[in-house]
Amino acid sequence: MSTPQPSAGDRRSLGGPVDPSVDLNLAPPPAATADDEQVELVEADERPPGRAPRDIPDPPPVVRHGPARVLAVCNQKGGVGKTTSTINLGAALAEYGRRVLLVDFDPQGALSVGLGVQPHQLEQTIYNLIMERSVAVEDVLLRTSVKDMDLLPSNIDLSAAEIQLVAEVGREHTLVRTLRPLVSDYDYILVDCQPSLGLLTVNALAAADGVIIPLECEFFSLRGLALLIDTIEKVKERLNPKLDITGILATMYDPRTLHSREVMARVVEAFGDIVFDTVINRTVRFPETTVAGEPITRWAPRSAGASAYRQLAREVIAR
């Protein structure tokens, strides 16, 4: 099945000078050869290809909290680092004195698990909050181990919402209605989306000011991007004119492989300035943090992964 390519106008309107002639589909990786190790590996300490890093100002101190910027962390491709980025960006923003609310908007509940919550033991989740008028935010909201970072957890119940919402009036605006009373209490609300472009994700996009797109540095990862950008454009046109792409975040970057570098170069070529300078390297530290139920900024505060998410937080604050 071929994915629709957005027109040049579509891409340009989402920010950054974008070269419309750039083809997003990479050639398939070459077949493995005996010489692969020599062919593929490049100097590990080289910077990712693209442009020179930009100056990121120090985040100004916050004098008054709110109103929150709502950011949807979104990519319909599974396992690209949405949940990992939501947790760790949130924790890094909180370290910079921002009040942060994380919204687990995936029935898998991985964000909740990553923060040490057992989703199946929860009586009330974001599902109850969006579907039942009688449920109050305080019944669902959880404090996390990170100061100034709260969580609206989810579990498998949320999968029913996708079906139930279809029959509702204003079905795309359910999340925005739920979040409205919370906006004044926080500086950032990060919504971790499920890997699909269904109604829950459309709700997240309709509630958001910006979208962060984690993109795995791998062959084929660019394939679904055109469809995602097309969906964001449609939501912007029809439901939420303020929606923009805040940035594309390269994740699982392996500085030793040529193909990571090639994907990165192509993304920067196609999307220019909206690609974050921050790149998240592939490291086993991230799966470890899930087991620990803590963000990397607490689990391994001096690790390269923690610094990367701190740098991302600075970029997000600056945008």
Ligand SMILES: Nc1ncnc2c1ncn2[C@@H]1O[C@H](COP(=O)(O)OP(=O)(O)OP(=O)(O)O)[C@@H](O)[C@H]1O
């Ligand atoms: N930079 C990284 N390096 C290595 N492993 C990573 C990295 N980021 C995430 N992971 C691991 O990859 C797996 C998928 O990550 P994550 O759950 O964040 O992706 P996701 O996009 O939210 O997935 P899903 O689409 O299923 O919601 C997890 O096991 C996570 O620990």
Ligand SMILES: [Mg+2]
């Ligand atoms: Mg996830």
